[in-house]
Amino acid sequence: MTIELQRPVGDRIVVDDLDRLSFRVDRRAYTDDDLAARETTRIFDRCWLYVGHESEVPEPGSYVARDVGGRPVVMARGSDGVIRVFANSCTHRGALICSQPAGQARSFRCPYHDWTFSNQGDLVGVPIPDGYGPGFRKADFGLAQHRSDSYRGFAFVTFDPEQPRTLTEYLAGATEYLDLIDDQSEVGMEVIQGAQLHGARANWKLMMENSVDIYHFRALHKRYVGYMESLGSVPPRRRGGFGRALGLGHGANELPPAAARPLAYWTPMFGAEVRPRIEATAARFVDRFGAERAERITGTNRAVLIFPNLMIIDAIAITIRKIDPIGAGQMAITSVALAPKDEDPDIRELRKSHYLTFLGPAGFATPDDIEIIESCQRGYLNRTVRYSDLSRGMNKEVPETTDELPAREFWRQWDRLMHGDDGHLDVAHRAEMQGAEAR
Amino acid sequence: MTTELTVDEAAQVRLWHRVSQFLFREARLLDEWRLLEWYDEMLTDDIRYSVPATDVRGETADALGLIDDDAARLRQRIEQLLNGEVWCENPRSRTNRMISNVEILTDRGTHLDVAANVIVHRFGHGRSDAYVGKCRFELVVEGESFRVRRRVVVLDHETLYEHGKLSIVL
Numbered sequence: 338m339t340i341e342l343q344r345p346v347g348d349r350i351v352v353d354d355l356d357r358l359s360f361r362v363d364r365r366a367y368t369d370d371d372l373a374a375r376e377t378t379r380i381f382d383r384c385w386l387y388v389g390h391e392s393e394v395p396e397p398g399s400y401v402a403r404d405v406g407g408r409p410v411v412m413a414r415g416s417d418g419v420i421r422v423f424a425n426s427c428t429h430r431g432a433l434i435c436s437q438p439a440g441q442a443r444s445f446r447c448p449y450h451d452w453t454f455s456n457q458g459d460l461v462g463v464p465i466p467d468g469y470g471p472g473f474r475k476a477d478f479g480l481a482q483h484r485s486d487s488y489r490g491f492a493f494v495t496f497d498p499e500q501p502r503t504l505t506e507y508l509a510g511a512t513e514y515l516d517l518i519d520d521q522s523e524v525g526m527e528v529i530q531g532a533q534l535h536g537a538r539a540n541w542k543l544m545m546e547n548s549v550d551i552y553h554f555r556a557l558h559k560r561y562v563g564y565m566e567s568l569g570s571v572p573p574r575r576r577g578g579f580g581r582a583l584g585l586g587h588g589a590n591e592l593p594p595a596a597a598r599p600l601a602y603w604t605p606m607f608g609a610e611v612r613p614r615i616e617a618t619a620a621r622f623v624d625r626f627g628a629e630r631a632e633r634i635t636g637t638n639r640a641v642l643i644f645p646n647l648m649i650i651d652a653i654a655i656t657i658r659k660i661d662p663i664g665a666g667q668m669a670i671t672s673v674a675l676a677p678k679d680e681d682p683d684i685r686e687l688r689k690s691h692y693l694t695f696l697g698p699a700g701f702a703t704p705d706d707i708e709i710i711e712s713c714q715r716g717y718l719n720r721t722v723r724y725s726d727l728s729r730g731m732n733k734e735v736p737e738t739t740d741e742l743p744a745r746e747f748w749r750q751w752d753r754l755m756h757g758d759d760g761h762l763d764v765a766h767r768a769e770m771q772g773a774e775a776r
Numbered sequence: 777m778t779t780e781l782t783v784d785e786a787a788q789v790r791l792w793h794r795v796s797q798f799l800f801r802e803a804r805l806l807d808e809w810r811l812l813e814w815y816d817e818m819l820t821d822d823i824r825y826s827v828p829a830t831d832v833r834g835e836t837a838d839a840l841g842l843i844d845d846d847a848a849r850l851r852q853r854i855e856q857l858l859n860g861e862v863w864c865e866n867p868r869s870r871t872n873r874m875i876s877n878v879e880i881l882t883d884r885g886t887h888l889d890v891a892a893n894v895i896v897h898r899f900g901h902g903r904s905d906a907y908v909g910k911c912r913f914e915l916v917v918e919g920e921s922f923r924v925r926r927r928v929v930v931l932d933h934e935t936l937y938e939h940g941k942l943s944i945v946l
Binding site: 529530531532534535536538559564567663669674685689690692693697698699701703704705708709711 | 830839842863935939940
């Protein structure tokens with residue numbers, strides 16, 4: 338490695354050099370505590386963040402309680418059927434008003450002093466009310482409700498009242514991919530019960546990069562590839578695929594399937610019994626959407642990064658992966674599987690089985706991802722090597738999936754938000770960056 | 777004071793002893809990375825090995841878990857571990873399985889339902905992790921010994937945030 342590429346470029350973390358077709362990230366971005374704290378205020382306090390899928394709160398009174406952007410929140414479907422996201426903190430003295438991760442409730446009672454809130458957020462009960470003067474109004478003490486919205490079943494929240502974009506505007510080109518996922522069922526998609534709650538001793542951004550990095554697949558995941566081949570997984574019917582920048586930090590890879598897809602792409606590894614049904618499903622999609630779009634929905638794999646911390650990987654199963662930083666050097670990973678609500682039980686079993694083969698803390702691939710990003714984090718302890726390189730594909734008009742365009746799109750938005758005076762700099766749609774790179 | 781065991785009690789003690797010895801041997805083979813011996817000698821052909829998700833815990837058929845191996849996938853898991861293909865187990869971690877609270881829940885003659893508690897200490901790559909769980913075994917009686925047909929380890933952890941991964945056979 339030349340010394341020149343390691344020479345500091347001012348104090349810049351992201352060195353985006355279109356002239357040299359070189360994209361570098363200062364490794365302090367993964368290790369520096371001050372930068373991690375700045376990410377909280379610049380990114381997680383301002384962006385739209387994924388909370389959960391609407392199917393997790395299916396009925397009036399359903400709720401889930403989880404941390405989003407480091408903050409405890411409750412996503413509840415009120416008795417009126419409306420989904421709201423509340424701060425999970427009593428307006429009196431601050432205790433969590435909901436300690437169960439999920440359930441059904443007409444109301445939430447704070448265990449500290451029994452203040453009680455309806456599932457629509459109203460304060461409905463205060464013991465010994467004569468301790469307050471005439472100016473005390475329950476209406477002033479309802480649960481703090483965050484601004485939230487959903488797109489095609491995916492529910493997001495923003496903690497920034499000044500966030501200038503609607504959710505749809507914020508999602509930019511990523512809406513196209515959420516459409517391709519939600520279109521997979523006429524009756525809706527649902528999260529399968531059972532979350533894989535694990536983590537890594539590495540900076541959260543390493544997992545985001547890893548999740549849109551196809552370049553590593555054949556090197557790092559040999560054992561998974563070998564297992565799939567042992568099952569008679571057929572090679573892709575067509576080569577290729579491409580990476581895309583979707584604007585505002587979002588990116589995607591789209592590629593032909595390396596194995597079967599439980600929705601409507603059969604290969605022998607699924608067994609002969611389900612073949613007629615899977616092929617019939619494929620035909621129905623052609624009827625509904627036309628051959629081209631049906632092929633894209635049913636016969637194409639995709640990995641979508643939604644800035645800052647959501648990954649949706651739609652391949653042999655669909656996984657929703659939410660990454661939460663825990664300081665600079667650790668992260669929490671929450672993975673769940675998404676599937677059509679009306680899926681046949683035996684096909685659902687195939688989906689789950691193949692999900693587990695690849696994904697999760699005991700799959701044949703994810704543990705190696707965890708190990709390798711932890712290895713990167715350890716490597717950064719040697720500060721002599723200042724930058725990591727993410728230049729692959731800058732020389733191409735249409736980068737391939739083994740290039741690093743989606744990761745660059747992520748870092749460019751990260752850089753803008755971290756360094757702009759205003760975190761909401763109105764940056765034009767970034768898809769043209771692809772063209773700029775090639776020029 | 778001496779108390780004679782009744783014939784029934786003596787038989788129960790003998791059975792409990794044989795079951796315990798079987799589970800201790802299983803733990804020892806796993807700790808010693810004698811995974812093929814374990815697979816060949818201690819499991820049935822239709823073995824199912826499962827670790828449910830930490831937020832579900834029970835054996836909920838509809839739920840997604842962490843591991844749900846049939847014989848073929850378990851065999852593959854073992855071969856990968858032994859071949860050094862599993863990054864995070866190369867070099868191999870050191871493990872110490874502590875089995876306790878062995879209890880025969882039901883004795884159906886041809887097979888037994890057995891409960892036990894387990895702590896698996898794992899050391900490797902500069903890390904030390906402990907996996908704490910409750911095991912349920914279905915043992916098929918085979919002469920004086922047994923084979924495992926169903927092996928479920930329900931982790932007591934709320935999450936695996938600290939562990940990150942589960943790269944060994946629990």
